[in-house]
Structure formats: structure tokens, C-alpha cells
Amino acid sequence: MSDSRAKKYLRLKGLIGKEFLQIWRDPSSLSIAFVLPVFLLLLFGYGVSLDAKRVPVGWVIEKTTPETTSFTAAFQQSEYFRPVYFADMAAAERAVLTRDIMAIIRLRADFSSQLFKQNSPAIQVIVDGVDANTARLVSGYVQGAWNEWLSHLAALRGTALSQPVIAEHRIWYNSAVLSKDFLVPGLIAVIMTLTGALLTAMVMAREWERGTLEAMIATPVTMGEVLLGKLIPYYLLGMGGMLLSIAMAVFLFGVPLRGSLWVLLLTGTLFLLVALGMGLLISIVSRNQFVAGQAAIITTFLPAFILSGFIFDITSMPAAIQALTYLIGARYFVTILQTVFLAGDLWPVILPNALALSVMAVVFFALIAKKAPKRLE
Amino acid sequence: MPEVRNDQAVFALEFQAVGKAFTAGRHRVDALRNVSLALPKGTVAGLVGPDGAGKTTLMRLAAGLLLPDSGRVVVFGHGTDNDTEPLRGLIGYMPQRFGLYEDLSVAENLALYADLHGIDRQERAQRFQQLTRMTGLAPFTARLAGRLSGGMKQKLGLACTLLSQPRLLLLDEPSVGVDPVSRRELWNIIEQQVKMSGTTVLLSTAYLDEAERCTDVMLLDEGELLDHGSPEAFRGKIRGRCYRVTHPELSNRDLQNRLSGQPGIVDAVIQGEAVRVVCDSEDSAGAVLAGTDTGKPRIEPVAPRLEDAFIDLLNKRRAPVRQANEMAGPAAPVADEEIIRVDDVDRWFGDFQAVKKLSFTVRRGEIFGLLGANGAGKTTTFRMLCGLLPASSGRLQVAGVDLRKAAARARARIGYMSQKFSLYANLSVSQNLAFFSSVYGLRDDRRDERIRWALRQFELEPRKDANSGDLPLGYKQRLAMACALMHEPEILFLDEPTSGVDPLARREFWNRTNRLAAAGVTVLVTTHFMEEAEYCDRLVIMAEGDILTAGTPTDIKRQARTEALPDPTMEDAFIQLIQAKQS
Amino acid sequence: MWAMIYALLVKEFLALVRDRKSRFILIGPPVIQLFVFGYGATYDLNHIPIAIYNEDRSIASRDFIERFTAAPAFTEVLRLTRQEQIAPALDEKKVLAVLHLGPHFSRDLYLGRQPAVAQILVDGRDSNTAMIALNYMQSIVATFNLDWAERHRLPGPPAQLRIRAWFNPNLESRWSIVPGIAGLLTLVVTIVVTALSIAREREQGTFDQLLVTPLTPFQILVGKALPAAIIGVIEASFIIFMAVFWFGIPIVGSLAALYLGVVLFVFAVIGFGLMISALSVTQQQGLLGSFLFIVPAVILSGFATPIANMPPLVQDFTLLNPLRYFLVIVRGVFLEGLTADVLMSQYWPLAVIGLVTLSCASWLFRRRMY
Structure with missing residues (x-):
């Protein structure tokens, strides 16, 4: 019995060693595993921001008075806006159409006199609704800046502003509301689907295509060993990618890591098992690199991007699409990542999501065990 | 040792009424029908048959990679259906493309298979040494498998398969795309293995001269086992029906043309300076005469070959092939007109010189052969002649046009059929024909006429x-050839046109080619099959980018004549030349 | 010459349409993505779970709270009774926000000496959702203030900020996203069709077969570009049709201006696709190349995040991205009714990109022919 165990160990060692050599020698494997993640992280870390900052806003001031000057000065201090001045509405409207400015703030000639009258149309704000999200953020910012300026002004004049209720807000976990702090941790899940599902599906399909699997099945190797021989190297590769991403997130982009690393690694393992299981299952069913690649992108990569809550809020989606997100492993992992990074080790969040991942992993591996061919058919 | 000896078993491999079917789309195709066979231990069995006969399915069933739909496959007393555990150690299986990891080196491939077979360290070192010496791979252990020539890949595949010292060796088409020298080496290894360890071997092959070296031959056709016996037994069936025919006035090619398809004649092929004829009965030699209406042919009986028996058996199952001769060519042959001229051509790939100072000429209406081992520079030369690759230096003239100046004009006058029979796989036969005729500028009635011609002439x-x-x-091969002929080219380039194609289809192919040449089309062909060199009017043999020799097949064989070998075959001559070059 | 190109065109289409896999690639992913994106990719908030912690049990506070719970953007899922319950509710992501009214809420409200305080606590883990939710809540508070002032004849708040959104009065994300998908999917399909086409022929060996025909490299290139152009335009038309008739997005501008943009965009994309194609030897490399092009092209296009928010260097880089210009055109024509003369500033960069990439592709193609 010990003899056969020694042989089993030898076979597995051979398979894993072979896989690493192949990964090392294939530029496209390496680029999917390491170049693509770095590229995506840099793109998201530096290139993309959902925060509106230095938004170009057009000003039309029909008559300059001390109040208008004070108001524009208040805006100029804000990092959210970059003012552009126009002589009349027509010019400003044209600038909206050519996408040069995202909003117009028009101060009428009677701005100063009408300022404290109720329901006066002294100020008019127009936002460009073509990009609805930005438009909404911009109008929120303008509203806030306006309120702040008004109370400031009222205080100066010694009259309290009549405000029955004021909303006092506090934002937890990400008080600076930096989008990169939630995009970068979420991106780690997307990146891990690349190595876990896409790469694994393609390399396994390649073995079918090139006939090497045929030669392998004819040796004493069992299908379980073949699958394990794929699982272990790509697991290590995926965890390598994850560590790289975490390091970049923390040291390069300054995302706080409030929870503990070991929780990330443990839940990362669970998620990677789900992704690997998916990748292996795809390759077993398709046996063709082209189809496997396409299927992996459609069933894992895109959903991880759109349906995981990584960018778009899940609770706002229609019920049918929400139901669909429960089938997507990335959904659970994105929640864990954002929590562990920004909030800390909150077990009530981590445990149920980790449990969902474990169930998915078990289901995938059960399916693999059922579908894995013992022979060529 | 993984052997679980079961001494009760007499047979190494048994098929008991095995049937196997596949579903392809909506159709159900019977790959094997009720096949029964038994191979005693120590047999070297060759599996032959036309393409699509079910050879690969049979090999995979024997390896336990597939399970039969009906019947049973038994290896050394173990059924492949339920007793798989001990089998894996007994069987060595090499699939068609050798099952190598092309991005691993020779040593790494060997190490991987040693791990998979669980061979321990001391034994491993000894086996590696023995196998790399036997296969001649010792100097190349660090080279990536993908960079090896076809012959070396095949030997590496075999070495990986032999690592576990299997008692049943299964080789699926081990010699496709491999040159004669490598094929000879492969047989030496197999024979050594059989002698040393009493291994039982089953190999499938399209080369009937390989099957001659087996102790058992099995002929498979359309999923049925037609015959099983020793090569001697096969040959015995057509004893007295084989002749060598020469004619004082007619060229061999004309003679063959007249003879083939005549009633009573099963087969007529050019062999050396004569035409080899197989008749359908012992007393129908007279039919040969009927085929030649002028002059007196010389007829002498010869010893039968396995190939003759093979053609004979298969012909009985097929409707006789009648070929209408409509291979209309462009112009009547003009003697001694040079149509291709190659002067001092070099081709470098980085710092590797693939072709060295090559010079030769081809005359209009000739069949001109380029022969050589893998990596000799044949394909490079071919690609340069078709304008697919520019020469590094030197001059290439095709159909009177300098390729460097007007490649597009030359291309309108040539037809090219590549090794892989490159067709658009998801276009239908007629759509492929329509496409190629259109891009050659044929249109309307002319195009339809050529498509009808091709469908009829190539029986598509x-x-x-x-x-x-x-x-x-x-x-596929016929369709590829039809596509290359749609615009009635003056010159036809055929790159390995018969690789992997069975003898029956090969004959048909050469019949067509001969008729094209007779109609004045110049044909350039590369091949591994040395017997096919006999069809050429002239040929060059290349090695490592150089021309080793040039001339008619007779001239070349004459150079190889020795006392030990008074009547050398083309293959003998080829191997002698290559070995002389290497030493 | 045109007869030969026509033959190439027919061949290319037959090859795509007769193969089940290619057919699926052309139809399956775009339809799936259209629906997933169209419905899933939204920044509008619906039924955001919130918790209420009301220490002041008065009619006024109940009235105030009702304005939140009745809003379609929010759903009350928890009613808290103790301070300690707030942290777990947010931590465990049971709710996105907690609305907390202190015990003196109605007293301050009625006395009017100091403003009553409504405390809002928001989970900032998803900063974008947090900001949008906060904006919503603040506008609810503002409306309440107005109504309260009016009812109690208080001196009203000063001049109102009237914010009007042009072109998309209700600021529905779908109006921005779905026309954008027309650009996105046209990009993906056109790239995949062109980037893999030459590599596939190389793998099958038919590429050599094409090269030995009298076709010139230019004709072969045109034969590859035209089918992709036609497929790209059909794809774009399908999504535009679905945007109007399925998603009910108004199209204000002229179709002519839109289609001029579609054609220029498709040509610019084909240029990139053919460049990838000329560089890749195998289909796998082609797939990887398209991936490396598509991902940054989508992210740096202004599709999901505004270009104005990107760092200046990245903003300059987006000038090379054809999708950036096309998004302006498609959204402009759909929502703003922009005319061709206003869009000139978007047309010419596309034309320039198309010319440069196509010449690059044909140069690469000639070089890599052998």
C-alpha cells in the first residue's frame, strides 16, 4: 500500500512540475496570470474614478455683485468643480452640447436682490443628463455647496437660516468616500477569475486538443490525479495573483486593510476553488480552446464585473437579475473583500458569504466528479 | 515492476465480437462492426486499411481509452471494461500525434512519463540512458519537443511509451509524416524491444512495406476486419497474378495509362523501369496484351507484394474506378522549354540557412519531384517557388516571370495544394470550388462550367x-486538388499530396497527376513515399538545404547499385545517399 | 477586382454563418450582454435597505420618517430600538444607511430655536452608492423643510436651487447605459471577428492558399475588413433597434448623423482588429490581443465613469480610443438630438484613427505575410 502511495505521490509531483514548466514557458499563460492583473489594477487604480472631481461647470453671471463674487469664490475652493465662465446662456449651452462642461450655473441679474426671497428664481442650475450618474453626483454637490454658502451668508448677516431639520451625515468605513477604496478590493475578485477560470479552462482544453490527454489516460494516472495536477498549480498561481493584487492595493494605492490577511487568504482559497471548479468544468464539457475561452469570459469574467456588486449595486437591480447574482461566486467574494479591507473582520458578514462559497465549491467539484471522463468519450 | 502476471492468458490482446458506434451530428456511424481477433504473446501485428476504416477506434479500444458498445476487449486476461487497474501498467500506447508536450524538453517529457509510470530513481537513470541511446536522442535532451523534426518526435514519443516496459505496445500511425531513415530506425527499436522483452506490438499504418515486416497483418475496411494472417498468407492469395510489363515503344507512363482500368487488370503502377500489373486471375495475363494495341509488350511474372494483395482485396469490395479522361490541359507539351528556373537561391531564417545555393530547372510537362528527410528544405523551396516566401538571394523564375518582380502575375499561372489540404472547413464542397474559381477571376458561364467539370472529374x-x-x-485531397486546378494552371505545386492517404487513394491521385502531365501541365511534387518518386520524370534529393543528387529515378537508383544490392529500390538509394552525406 | 472581393466577402460570411460556434459568438454573447447590461448595470437606486432608529415618538417624527419609507429608492427593513443595534446593522450589510432621530427631534422642530437634527449614517464601503443615497436623503429633507415652513407659516428658506437635468429629466441610468452598449458591443463583436479571422486561416492553412492566388494583399485585407464592417453595422443597428423599441429610450436626433458615426467607428475599430490579427499567429494570441484592447478601450471610454474624472495623462490617452468618440455620438444623437455639424468634432478623430490603424494594419500585414 505504501508503494502505491509513493507512486501516487510521484505521479502528482510529475504532473505539477510539468504544469509549472508549461506556465513558465508560455508567454500567454504568464501574461494572463500576472501582466493582465497588474494592467487592470493600474487601470482601475489610476484611470477610473467614480468620484466627481474637478468637474467642469459653466457659469453665466448676468450681473457681477459682491454676492455673486462670494458665491463663485465658495465654489472655487471646492475640489469638486472647475469653473468655466461664459458671457451668455447661448454660449454655455453650446459648451454643454460639445461635452466641454457638465453643468451650467446661471446667476440672474437680480440674483442679489432676490436671494433671500422665498421661491425666487435667482439661481438656475442645469445639468447634462446624458451621463445620468455623473449628473446626479454633480447636482448633489451643487446642492450641498449652495446650502453651505447660504448658511455661511446668513451667519454673516446675523440672521439664522430657517431650517427646521438639518441632516447630519456620517459615512462609515470610507469617510473620504474614495471610489478607488472600494473598486480596488473588488477588482481582486475579477482578477482571480482570470487565472482561476479563464486560464484553467483554456489550458485543460488545450490538452484535449493536442492529444496529450489521450496519451496520459493510457498511463496509470487516474483522472482525479490529472485534475489535481491542474488544480494545485493554478491554485498557487491564483493565490500568487491575489497576494500581488493585495500588495498593490495596500502599498501602491493606499487602500486600508482593516481586517486580517489570513481571513483574506482563507476566503480567497474558497473563491479560487469555485473559480477553478468552474474553469475545469467548462473545459471538460467543451474540450476546445476557443469555446472554452468564450464560455469562461461569458460565465465568469463578465458576471464578476457586472453582477457581483463590484461596480453596480445589486439591490437596485430588477428581481430576476438579482436572483441571478446568487449564482455568481464573485458576488460573495466581493462583499467579503470590501468588508475585510474597509471595515475589518466582521464575522457576521464573512461567515455566511464564506459558507455560500463553500457550497458552490462543493457543487462544482461534485459536478466535475460526475462529468469527468474516465475514458475518451 | 507493474506487471501483474496472468499466465493463464495465452493471448496478449483479444477482441470478442466488438462493435462500436459514434454519433456525428444526427447520424450514427458504425466505426467497428463485430470485430473478433486474438494476438498471441510476442506477435508484431500491423493494422492496415483505408482512411476511415476504424483503425484509430480499434487502437483506442485496445488501449482501454474507449469501451466497446458490444462485445469485449481483453488484454492479458483482463477485460478493459472492469479490470482497468492492472492494465495501465501492461499497456504502452502512443497516440497519433505522439502525445508529447511540445513546450517541454526531451528530458522533461521523459521525466514526466517516468513520474506517471511511477518509475523509481535508480531504475529511471538506467532506462533514460538506455532509451536515449537506442533512439539517438542523447545529444538533444535539452531541446524542446516542439523544435524536434517529425522523425525525432516520433522516436521521443516511442521512448516515452517504452519507459514503463509495457508488455503490449500500441502504436497509432507512428510513421505519418516521418522520413524513410527515421522509419527504419523506428523498426530497429521495435524489433530490439521485441527481442529483448518479448513485447507484443500492434501498430496501425498506411505504409504497406511496414506491414510486410510484421508477423501478423490485419486488414480493416469500413469497420470490418476483412482478413487476418501472416504477410505470407496474404501474398499467397495472389501468387501468379503479378507481372512486370515493359514496352519497347511506349513510355512507362503511357503504358500504365493504357493498362489501368482495363477489364481483368486490378492494378497497374509504375515501378522502376517497368509497369507492375496485378491481374484478377492467373490466366488473364492476356488482358495485358489487349491493353496495348501496338507493338509487343514484354511480360514477366514477379513475386507478389502485400500491397498487391491489399489492392486486390479492397477492389473486390468497391465498384471499379472508371476515370473519364477529361484532364484538359492548356497547351500541348513543348519539349525542352524551361518553365521553372532556380539559380543560386539561398534562404536564411535568422542565422539558420534552410536552403543553400540551390539551382535546378524544370521543363514544361514534366513531373518533377523534391525528396528529402524532414527539415531538408523541401517545403522552404516550395514556398519560395509559389511566391509565399522571398528568397534571401538568388533568382527564381516561374513561367518566365521573375518572382521578385511580378509575383502576382506568376501566381495566376500556378496552382498550389498544401500539405494540410487547406480548405474552408465550414464551406461546402461546391462553395469551396466557387470561391477558388472566383478569386482566380473566373466568372459566369466559365465558372459554372469549371465547377461542373471539377465535381464530375473528381467524383465529388x-x-x-x-x-x-x-x-x-x-x-479532402481530391477537393483540394480540384480547387488548385480550377483556373487551369500551367504549373501545379503539390506539397506532400499523399501524406496519410491510403494506397487506394494514392493510386487514384497519381493517375490524375499523370494525365495532367500528359496534357502538358508541369507538376512539382514533394513526397516522403519513396516509391512515389518512381512516378517522377526527374527529381532532386535534398538534405540540410543542399541538393544531394539530381536526375531520373533510374539514374539515381543506378548510383546506389552495389554487389549486395543489385536492384536497389528508391528507398535504398535514398538511405544510402543520406548516410553517405552524414558520415 | 470587385468580383474577387465579392467572392472573399461571400466566403467570409458563409464561413461565419455555417459554423455553429461562430454563429453563436455573433449572436449569443451580444444578446446576453445587452440584457445583463441593460438591466443589471444601473446606478439608479431602488429599494435600498435602510434602518430607522426613532427615539422621538411624535406625529412630526413619524411624518418625517414616512417620507423616507415611502420613497421608491428606499425600503425600511429594520426598526431599531437601541443605540447598540446600529453598528451591527451596518456592519453586517443588513442596511446601507441608518436614519436616527434623537429624543428631542419634535421639540426642536416645534420650538424652532435650533434646527432639529436627523442623523444619517451611511455604509461607505461602496462609495458611489453611498453618495447617491446620501443625495437622495438630503433632497427628501429639503422637501420636508419646504413643506413644514409653508404649513407653519415660517419665514421660508431663501432662494431655491432649481436643478434641471437636460436630455434625461429623471436622470435614468438606463438612458445613458443602453445607447452606450451599442458602442460597447459593436466594438467587441467587430474586434473578435477581425482579430481572429487571419489567425484562424493561418491555423487552417487556408491563408497560404489565399496568398498563392492572384489576390493582392490589399484585396485580401479589404476582403477581411468589409464583412466585419457589415457585421459591425448590423450589430449596432440591432442594439439601436432594441434600445428604442425594447428599452423605450427616446431617439431625438437624426439617424443619418448616427449612422455616419457608426460607419466611421466600425472602420476605426476594424483597423485595430486587423492590427491584432496581423500580429497574432494563433487564435489564442488573437483572443488575448483582443482582450488587451477591449478592456482598456471600454474602461477608458467614459462608458461607466466620466473621462473628466481621470488623471490628465490618462485623459490624453483616451484621445486614441475610438469608443470615446462614438459614445459622444450615440448618446448625443439619442438624448440630445445633436446634428452632424455639431458632431464634426467627433467624426474627424474617428476618421483619422481609422485611416492610421488601417494603414498600419496593411503595413503589418504585408510585413508579416511570410
Whole structure:
């Protein structure tokens, strides 16, 4: 019995060693595993921001008075806006159409006199609704800046502003509301689907295509060993990618890591098992690199991007699409990542999501065990 | 040692009424029908048959990679259906493309298979040494498998398979795309293995001269085992029906043309300075005479070959092939007109010189052969002649046009058929024909006429709506040739046109080619099959980018004549030249 | 010459349409993505779970709270009774926000000496959702203030900020996203069709077969570009049709201006696709190349995040991205009714990109022919 165990160990060692050599020698494997993640992280870390900052806003001031000057000065201090001045509405409207400015703030000639009258149309704000999200953020910012300026002004004049209720807000976990702090941790899940599902599906399909699997099945190797021989190297590769991403997130982009690393690694393992299981299952069913690649992108990569809550809020989606997100492993992992990074080790969040991942992993591996061919058919 | 000896078993491999079917789309195809066979231990068995006969399915069933739908496959007393555990250690299986990891080196491939077979360290070192010496791979252990020539890949595949010292060795088409020298070495290894360890061998092959070296031959056709016996037994069936025919006035090619297809004649092929004829009965030699209406042919009986028996058996199952001769060519042959001229041509790839100072000429209406081992520079030369690759230096003239100046003009006058029978796999037969005729500038009535011609001449009519990717290899080869001929080129380039194609389809192919040449089309052909060199008017043999020798087949064989070998075959001559070059 | 190109065109289409896999690639992913994106990719908030912690049990506070719970953007899922319950509710992501009214809420409200305080606590883990939710809540508070002032004849708040959104009065994300998908999917399909086409022929060996025909490299290139152009335009038309008739997005501008943009965009994309194609030897490399092009092209296009928010260097880089210009055109024509003369500033960069990439592709193609 010990003899056969020694042989089993030898076979597995051979398979894993072979896989690493192949990964090392294939530029496209390496680029999917390491170049693509770095590229995506840099793109998201530096290139993309959902925060509106230095938004170009057009000003039309029909008559300059001390109040208008004070108001524009208040805006100029804000990092959210970059003012552009126009002589009349027509010019400003044209600038909206050519996408040069995202909003117009028009101060009428009677701005100063009408300022404290109720329901006066002294100020008019127009936002460009073509990009609805930005438009909404911009109008929120303008509203806030306006309120702040008004109370400031009222205080100066010694009259309290009549405000029955004021909303006092506090934002937890990400008080600076930096989008990169939630995009970068979420991106780690997307990146891990690349190595876990896409790469694994393609390399396994390649073995079918090139006939090497045929030669392998004819040796004493069992299908379980073949699958394990794929699982272990790509697991290590995926965890390598994850560590790289975490390091970049923390040291390069300054995302706080409030929870503990070991929780990330443990839940990362669970998620990677789900992704690997998916990748292996795809390759077993398709046996063709082209189809496997396409299927992996459609069933894992895109959903991880759109349906995981990584960018778009899940609770706002229609019920049918929400139901669909429960089938997507990335959904659970994105929640864990954002929590562990920004909030800390909150077990009530981590445990149920980790449990969902474990169930998915078990289901995938059960399916693999059922579908894995013992022979060529 | 993984052997679980079961001494009760007399047979190394048994098929008991095995049937196997596959579903392809909506159709159910019987790959094997009720096949029974038994190979005693120590047999070297060759499995032969046309393309699509079910050879690969049979090999995979024997290896336990597939399970039969009906019947049973038994290896050394273990059924492949339920007793797989001990089998894996007993069987060594090499699939068609050798099952190598091309991005691993020779040593790494060997190490991987040693790990998979659980061979321990001391034994491993000894086996590696023995196998790399035996296969001649010792100097190349650090080279990536993907960078090896076809012959070396094959030997590495074999070495990986032999690592576990299997008692049943299964080789699926081990010699496709491999040159004669490597094939000889492969046989030496197999014979050594059989002698040393009493291994039982089953190999499938398209080369009947290989099957001659086996102790058992099995002929498979359309999923049925037609015959099983020793090569001697096969040959015995057609004893007295084989002749060598020469004619004082007619050229061999004309003679063959007249003879083939005559009633009573099963087969007529050019062999050396004569035409080899197989008749359908012992007393029908007279039919040979009927085929030659002028002069007196010289007829002498010869010893039968396995190939003759093979053609004879298969012909009985097929409708006789009648070929209408409509291979209309462009112009009547003009003697001694040079149509291709190659002067001092070099081709470098980085710092590797693939072709060295090559010079030769081809005359109009000739069949001109380029022979050589893998990596000799044949394909490079071919690609340069077709304008697919520019020469590094030197001059290439095709159909009177300098390729460097007007490649497009030259291309309108040539037809090219590549090694892989490159067709658009998801276009139907007629769509492929329509496409190629259109890009050659044919249109309207002329185009339709040529498509009808091609469908009729190449017998593609019944399959004209099938996807070309789903066709059997023989059909693909015909369709590829038809596509290359749509615009009636003056010169036809054929790169390995018969690689992997069975003898029956090969004969048909050469019949067509001969008729094309007779109609004045110049044909350039590369091949591994040395016997096919006999069809050429002239040929060059290349090695490592150089021309080793040039001349008619007779001239070349004459150079190889020795006392030990008074009547050398083309293969003997080839191997002698290569070995002389290497030493 | 045109007869030969026509033959190439027919061949290319037959090859795509007769193969089940290619057919699926052309139809399956775009339809799936259209629906997933169209419905899933939204920044509008619906039924955001919130918790209420009301220490002041008065009619006024109940009235105030009702304005939140009745809003379609929010759903009350928890009613808290103790301070300690707030942290777990947010931590465990049971709710996105907690609305907390202190015990003196109605007293301050009625006395009017100091403003009553409504405390809002928001989970900032998803900063974008947090900001949008906060904006919503603040506008609810503002409306309440107005109504309260009016009812109690208080001196009203000063001049109102009237914010009007042009072109998309209700600021529905779908109006921005779905026309954008027309650009996105046209990009993906056109790239995949062109980037893999030459590599596939190389793998099958038919590429050599094409090269030995009298076709010139230019004709072969045109034969590859035209089918992709036609497929790209059909794809774009399908999504535009679905945007109007399925998603009910108004199209204000002229179709002519839109289609001029579609054609120029498709040509610019084909240029990139053919460049990838000329560089890749195998289909796998082609797939990887398209991936490396598509991902940054989508992210740096202004599709999901505004270009104005990107760092200046990245903003300059987006000038090379054809999708950036096309998004302006498609959204402009759909929502703003922009005319061709206003869009000139978007047309010419596309034309320039198209010319440069196509010449690059044909140069690469000639070089890599052998």
C-alpha cells in the first residue's frame, strides 16, 4: 500500500512540475496570470474614478455683485468643480452640447436682490443628463455647496437660516468616500477569475486538443490525479495573483486593510476553488480552446464585473437579475473583500458569504466528479 | 515492476465480437462492426486499411481509452471494461500525434512519463540512458519537443511509451509524416524491444512495406476486419497474378495509362523501369496484351507484394474506378522549354540557412519531384517557388516571370495544394470550388462550367453539399486538388499530396497527376513515399538545404547499385545517399 | 477586382454563418450582454435597505420618517430600538444607511430655536452608492423643510436651487447605459471577428492558399475588413433597434448623423482588429490581443465613469480610443438630438484613427505575410 502511495505521490509531483514548466514557458499563460492583473489594477487604480472631481461647470453671471463674487469664490475652493465662465446662456449651452462642461450655473441679474426671497428664481442650475450618474453626483454637490454658502451668508448677516431639520451625515468605513477604496478590493475578485477560470479552462482544453490527454489516460494516472495536477498549480498561481493584487492595493494605492490577511487568504482559497471548479468544468464539457475561452469570459469574467456588486449595486437591480447574482461566486467574494479591507473582520458578514462559497465549491467539484471522463468519450 | 502476471492468458490482446458506434451530428456511424481477433504473446501485428476504416477506434479500444458498445476487449486476461487497474501498467500506447508536450524538453517529457509510470530513481537513470541511446536522442535532451523534426518526435514519443516496459505496445500511425531513415530506425527499436522483452506490438499504418515486416497483418475496411494472417498468407492469395510489363515503344507512363482500368487488370503502377500489373486471375495475363494495341509488350511474372494483395482485396469490395479522361490541359507539351528556373537561391531564417545555393530547372510537362528527410528544405523551396516566401538571394523564375518582380502575375499561372489540404472547413464542397474559381477571376458561364467539370472529374458530385471539414481524408485531397486546378494552371505545386492517404487513394491521385502531365501541365511534387518518386520524370534529393543528387529515378537508383544490392529500390538509394552525406 | 472581393466577402460570411460556434459568438454573447447590461448595470437606486432608529415618538417624527419609507429608492427593513443595534446593522450589510432621530427631534422642530437634527449614517464601503443615497436623503429633507415652513407659516428658506437635468429629466441610468452598449458591443463583436479571422486561416492553412492566388494583399485585407464592417453595422443597428423599441429610450436626433458615426467607428475599430490579427499567429494570441484592447478601450471610454474624472495623462490617452468618440455620438444623437455639424468634432478623430490603424494594419500585414 505504501508503494502505491509513493507512486501516487510521484505521479502528482510529475504532473505539477510539468504544469509549472508549461506556465513558465508560455508567454500567454504568464501574461494572463500576472501582466493582465497588474494592467487592470493600474487601470482601475489610476484611470477610473467614480468620484466627481474637478468637474467642469459653466457659469453665466448676468450681473457681477459682491454676492455673486462670494458665491463663485465658495465654489472655487471646492475640489469638486472647475469653473468655466461664459458671457451668455447661448454660449454655455453650446459648451454643454460639445461635452466641454457638465453643468451650467446661471446667476440672474437680480440674483442679489432676490436671494433671500422665498421661491425666487435667482439661481438656475442645469445639468447634462446624458451621463445620468455623473449628473446626479454633480447636482448633489451643487446642492450641498449652495446650502453651505447660504448658511455661511446668513451667519454673516446675523440672521439664522430657517431650517427646521438639518441632516447630519456620517459615512462609515470610507469617510473620504474614495471610489478607488472600494473598486480596488473588488477588482481582486475579477482578477482571480482570470487565472482561476479563464486560464484553467483554456489550458485543460488545450490538452484535449493536442492529444496529450489521450496519451496520459493510457498511463496509470487516474483522472482525479490529472485534475489535481491542474488544480494545485493554478491554485498557487491564483493565490500568487491575489497576494500581488493585495500588495498593490495596500502599498501602491493606499487602500486600508482593516481586517486580517489570513481571513483574506482563507476566503480567497474558497473563491479560487469555485473559480477553478468552474474553469475545469467548462473545459471538460467543451474540450476546445476557443469555446472554452468564450464560455469562461461569458460565465465568469463578465458576471464578476457586472453582477457581483463590484461596480453596480445589486439591490437596485430588477428581481430576476438579482436572483441571478446568487449564482455568481464573485458576488460573495466581493462583499467579503470590501468588508475585510474597509471595515475589518466582521464575522457576521464573512461567515455566511464564506459558507455560500463553500457550497458552490462543493457543487462544482461534485459536478466535475460526475462529468469527468474516465475514458475518451 | 507493474506487471501483474496472468499466465493463464495465452493471448496478449483479444477482441470478442466488438462493435462500436459514434454519433456525428444526427447520424450514427458504425466505426467497428463485430470485430473478433486474438494476438498471441510476442506477435508484431500491423493494422492496415483505408482512411476511415476504424483503425484509430480499434487502437483506442485496445488501449482501454474507449469501451466497446458490444462485445469485449481483453488484454492479458483482463477485460478493459472492469479490470482497468492492472492494465495501465501492461499497456504502452502512443497516440497519433505522439502525445508529447511540445513546450517541454526531451528530458522533461521523459521525466514526466517516468513520474506517471511511477518509475523509481535508480531504475529511471538506467532506462533514460538506455532509451536515449537506442533512439539517438542523447545529444538533444535539452531541446524542446516542439523544435524536434517529425522523425525525432516520433522516436521521443516511442521512448516515452517504452519507459514503463509495457508488455503490449500500441502504436497509432507512428510513421505519418516521418522520413524513410527515421522509419527504419523506428523498426530497429521495435524489433530490439521485441527481442529483448518479448513485447507484443500492434501498430496501425498506411505504409504497406511496414506491414510486410510484421508477423501478423490485419486488414480493416469500413469497420470490418476483412482478413487476418501472416504477410505470407496474404501474398499467397495472389501468387501468379503479378507481372512486370515493359514496352519497347511506349513510355512507362503511357503504358500504365493504357493498362489501368482495363477489364481483368486490378492494378497497374509504375515501378522502376517497368509497369507492375496485378491481374484478377492467373490466366488473364492476356488482358495485358489487349491493353496495348501496338507493338509487343514484354511480360514477366514477379513475386507478389502485400500491397498487391491489399489492392486486390479492397477492389473486390468497391465498384471499379472508371476515370473519364477529361484532364484538359492548356497547351500541348513543348519539349525542352524551361518553365521553372532556380539559380543560386539561398534562404536564411535568422542565422539558420534552410536552403543553400540551390539551382535546378524544370521543363514544361514534366513531373518533377523534391525528396528529402524532414527539415531538408523541401517545403522552404516550395514556398519560395509559389511566391509565399522571398528568397534571401538568388533568382527564381516561374513561367518566365521573375518572382521578385511580378509575383502576382506568376501566381495566376500556378496552382498550389498544401500539405494540410487547406480548405474552408465550414464551406461546402461546391462553395469551396466557387470561391477558388472566383478569386482566380473566373466568372459566369466559365465558372459554372469549371465547377461542373471539377465535381464530375473528381467524383465529388454526391458530396457537393457536405461541409468540406466533414469529408474523409481522401475526399479532402481530391477537393483540394480540384480547387488548385480550377483556373487551369500551367504549373501545379503539390506539397506532400499523399501524406496519410491510403494506397487506394494514392493510386487514384497519381493517375490524375499523370494525365495532367500528359496534357502538358508541369507538376512539382514533394513526397516522403519513396516509391512515389518512381512516378517522377526527374527529381532532386535534398538534405540540410543542399541538393544531394539530381536526375531520373533510374539514374539515381543506378548510383546506389552495389554487389549486395543489385536492384536497389528508391528507398535504398535514398538511405544510402543520406548516410553517405552524414558520415 | 470587385468580383474577387465579392467572392472573399461571400466566403467570409458563409464561413461565419455555417459554423455553429461562430454563429453563436455573433449572436449569443451580444444578446446576453445587452440584457445583463441593460438591466443589471444601473446606478439608479431602488429599494435600498435602510434602518430607522426613532427615539422621538411624535406625529412630526413619524411624518418625517414616512417620507423616507415611502420613497421608491428606499425600503425600511429594520426598526431599531437601541443605540447598540446600529453598528451591527451596518456592519453586517443588513442596511446601507441608518436614519436616527434623537429624543428631542419634535421639540426642536416645534420650538424652532435650533434646527432639529436627523442623523444619517451611511455604509461607505461602496462609495458611489453611498453618495447617491446620501443625495437622495438630503433632497427628501429639503422637501420636508419646504413643506413644514409653508404649513407653519415660517419665514421660508431663501432662494431655491432649481436643478434641471437636460436630455434625461429623471436622470435614468438606463438612458445613458443602453445607447452606450451599442458602442460597447459593436466594438467587441467587430474586434473578435477581425482579430481572429487571419489567425484562424493561418491555423487552417487556408491563408497560404489565399496568398498563392492572384489576390493582392490589399484585396485580401479589404476582403477581411468589409464583412466585419457589415457585421459591425448590423450589430449596432440591432442594439439601436432594441434600445428604442425594447428599452423605450427616446431617439431625438437624426439617424443619418448616427449612422455616419457608426460607419466611421466600425472602420476605426476594424483597423485595430486587423492590427491584432496581423500580429497574432494563433487564435489564442488573437483572443488575448483582443482582450488587451477591449478592456482598456471600454474602461477608458467614459462608458461607466466620466473621462473628466481621470488623471490628465490618462485623459490624453483616451484621445486614441475610438469608443470615446462614438459614445459622444450615440448618446448625443439619442438624448440630445445633436446634428452632424455639431458632431464634426467627433467624426474627424474617428476618421483619422481609422485611416492610421488601417494603414498600419496593411503595413503589418504585408510585413508579416511570410
